[in-house]
Amino acid sequence: MTPPYEEFFQQYFSPLTLEVDQHDRIVSWQGDLTHYGIGDTDVSGETVTRYLPCLIALPHEQNISLPLVNLTNNRVADIHVQPQPNGDTPGGYRVVLIDATTTQESLQKNQQLAHDVSLVNEKLEELSNSLQEKNRQLDIANRAKADFISGLSHEFRTPIASVLGHARWLKQRCQNSNNEQLESLETIERSGEYLLTLIENLLRQGSIDADKLVLSPSIIELKPLLQSLLDMVKPLAEEKSLSLSGKMELEDHARFKLDGNYLRQAIVNLLSNAIKFTDEGHVYLNALYTDETLHIEVVDSGIGIDPQSLQHLTSSFTRGKNAVHRPGLGLGLSIVQGIVTAMNGRFEIRPGTSAGTVASLSIPAPMIALPAIDPTAQARGTVMLLDDNKDITNLYRLFFKEAGIDLRTYTDPAEFMEDIPPTNPELLITDYHLHDTNGLSVVRQLREQGHQHPAVLLTATLDIDAELRARAEAAGCNDCWVKPVKVEELIAQVRNCL
Amino acid sequence: MSDELKQLTQVFINTFPEKAQALESAWAQWLAHPNNSNAENLHKQLHELSGSTGLYGFLDIHEACQDSLKLLSNNPLALKKTGIQPLLSLLDKHSQA
Numbered sequence: 001m002t003p004p005y006e007e008f009f010q011q012y013f014s015p016l017t018l019e020v021d022q023h024d025r026i027v028s029w030q031g032d033l034t035h036y037g038i039g040d041t042d043v044s045g046e047t048v049t050r051y052l053p054c055l056i057a058l059p060h061e062q063n064i065s066l067p068l069v070n071l072t073n074n075r076v077a078d079i080h081v082q083p084q085p086n087g088d089t090p091g092g093y094r095v096v097l098i099d100a101t102t103t104q105e106s107l108q109k110n111q112q113l114a115h116d117v118s119l120v121n122e123k124l125e126e127l128s129n130s131l132q133e134k135n136r137q138l139d140i141a142n143r144a145k146a147d148f149i150s151g152l153s154h155e156f157r158t159p160i161a162s163v164l165g166h167a168r169w170l171k172q173r174c175q176n177s178n179n180e181q182l183e184s185l186e187t188i189e190r191s192g193e194y195l196l197t198l199i200e201n202l203l204r205q206g207s208i209d210a211d212k213l214v215l216s217p218s219i220i221e222l223k224p225l226l227q228s229l230l231d232m233v234k235p236l237a238e239e240k241s242l243s244l245s246g247k248m249e250l251e252d253h254a255r256f257k258l259d260g261n262y263l264r265q266a267i268v269n270l271l272s273n274a275i276k277f278t279d280e281g282h283v284y285l286n287a288l289y290t291d292e293t294l295h296i297e298v299v300d301s302g303i304g305i306d307p308q309s310l311q312h313l314t315s316s317f318t319r320g321k322n323a324v325h326r327p328g329l330g331l332g333l334s335i336v337q338g339i340v341t342a343m344n345g346r347f348e349i350r351p352g353t354s355a356g357t358v359a360s361l362s363i364p365a366p367m368i369a370l371p372a373i374d375p376t377a378q379a380r381g382t383v384m385l386l387d388d389n390k391d392i393t394n395l396y397r398l399f400f401k402e403a404g405i406d407l408r409t410y411t412d413p414a415e416f417m418e419d420i421p422p423t424n425p426e427l428l429i430t431d432y433h434l435h436d437t438n439g440l441s442v443v444r445q446l447r448e449q450g451h452q453h454p455a456v457l458l459t460a461t462l463d464i465d466a467e468l469r470a471r472a473e474a475a476g477c478n479d480c481w482v483k484p485v486k487v488e489e490l491i492a493q494v495r496n497c498l
Numbered sequence: 499m500s501d502e503l504k505q506l507t508q509v510f511i512n513t514f515p516e517k518a519q520a521l522e523s524a525w526a527q528w529l530a531h532p533n534n535s536n537a538e539n540l541h542k543q544l545h546e547l548s549g550s551t552g553l554y555g556f557l558d559i560h561e562a563c564q565d566s567l568k569l570l571s572n573n574p575l576a577l578k579k580t581g582i583q584p585l586l587s588l589l590d591k592h593s594q595a
Contacts, residue, residue, distance in 0.1 A: 165558030391550040
């Protein structure tokens with residue numbers, strides 16, 4: 001009985017075995033001759049090379065395999081030549097043919113497939129390179145746009161500052177003029193300030209687009225900050241007879257390490273937007289702290305947002321359909337988005353429950369555990385400020401006095417250091433640029449002398465960068481503040497620390 | 499504006515001529531010998547003027563100083579071309595008020 005594997009072999013490969021003598025003549029065969037295109041019924045005595053020319057001049061003394069040989073009937077076979085030294089015909093050999101037509105077809109298909117895959121891969125690589133190039137060009141174009149906007153904004157800033165300067169100068173000179181003239185000047189001033197705000201927004205957007213937004217977190221007390229923002233926009237709300245209020249579910253003196261300037265900017269943008277797009281009703285500012293996250297909401301009863309515009313509102317220079325007739329560039333919300341993203345937070349805008357809009361920020365911010373402020377200690381606390389520009393220290397002294405903060409000012413670093421008492425003050429502030437030295441050296445020396453008072457380095461916008469911040473920290477500064485143009489802002493920052 | 503602030507601002511304005519003189523002198527020295535020391539001195543004058551005028555609300559002078567400071571750091575040749583005359587004129591205008 002034929003074993004099953006042999007049956008399978010016979011069925012699928014139809015082998016043909018030819019016994020050949022030393023003169024290459026076929027002596028006998030086993031298998032189907034016609035399957036391989038070798039003769040018809042009897043090929044005895046025929047020369048094997050007539051049918052299989054590939055065997056011409058082939059040595060027969062060793063085993064040889066010829067894979068995938070094309071036969072005369074267009075079939076393909078693997079041919080094996082085996083010497084038969086002990087066979088019936090001395091010097092003869094055996095030729096075994098195994099059908100490989102299917103194998104050849106599969107191989108060809110595989111080769112075609114491999115070729116196709118290689119072509120697809122080449123195309124994909126080409127596409128990927130082209131996409132990368134396009135991305136690079138877009139990146140360059142985007143940066144060029146950001147630089148252009150930033151440059152242009154700066155070009156605008158200078159003349160507008162000049163307009164404002166002249167308007168203030170004229171106002172000062174015209175205190176005795178009639179009301180109409182004063183009102184005109186105030187309008188010029190207000191419009192100039194509005195333009196300046198737009199330009200500041202453009203500059204900020206430029207920084208966000210160019211990934212240049214660098215946060216400067218410091219410890220801020222949130223309630224007074226939010227209250228000061230409500231106070232700031234109050235006149236705008238009053239002009240439109242809107243009800244403006246705040247609901248702050250925060251612990252008293254809740255402090256967080258956040259960039260106060262940018263947070264302020266984000267909330268001001270939301271509040272001023274809410275007021276701009278509300279003609280009657282209310283604007284509410286809600287603040288809540290849960291799960292180490294600060295939630296701030298600005299709710300208005302204004303014109304609302306059409307659903308189609310919702311998803312595009314936080315793109316720069318984009319405005320809602322029903323907002324196009326109101327002043328603005330469409331940057332406010334995009335700036336908020338940029339700031340909140342930099343703070344690892346989330347920004348959402350949704351329609352209000354009955355009307356209007358709800359804009360909400362969620363910013364992760366662990367609360368800073370500080371001992372409660374003792375009012376008597378605060379009264380004793382002193383702020384010491386070192387700035388070698390007497391004009392500046394004079395002005396600081398006056399404003400701090402009006403704000404009820406005890407400020408001692410110094411222009412000489414040696415005098416400043418000598419005067420520091422062992423327990424007071426609560427805060428030391430030093431300017432960065434000083435005659436013959438700088439604020440970093442002063443703080444370093446203080447730390448070497450064992451003074452542990454909180455010390456802040458005051459720097460100009462032109463100077464501040466990540467490197468200076470790192471150097472300040474290494475010198476022992478607790479924080480760096482970018483020098484504000486307005487003294488009120490400096491006082492607000494000082495208040496947050498006291 | 500409180501009387502005290504008005505008074506202080508006037509005291510500040512009264513120093514404009516001497517600030518202009520110091521600035522002119524630093525400018526002339528830098529033009530004649532544009533070495534590090536003279537550049538630092540000019541930078542100091544502009545920086546101080548920029549800081550104080552910004553705080554007192556003279557934004558036009560503040561911005562002009564900021565522009566000059568940027569040029570001094572990034573493009574001194576352009577600063578030489580622009581000069582500081584516009585800045586001196588602003589100081590003069592405000593001190594004449």
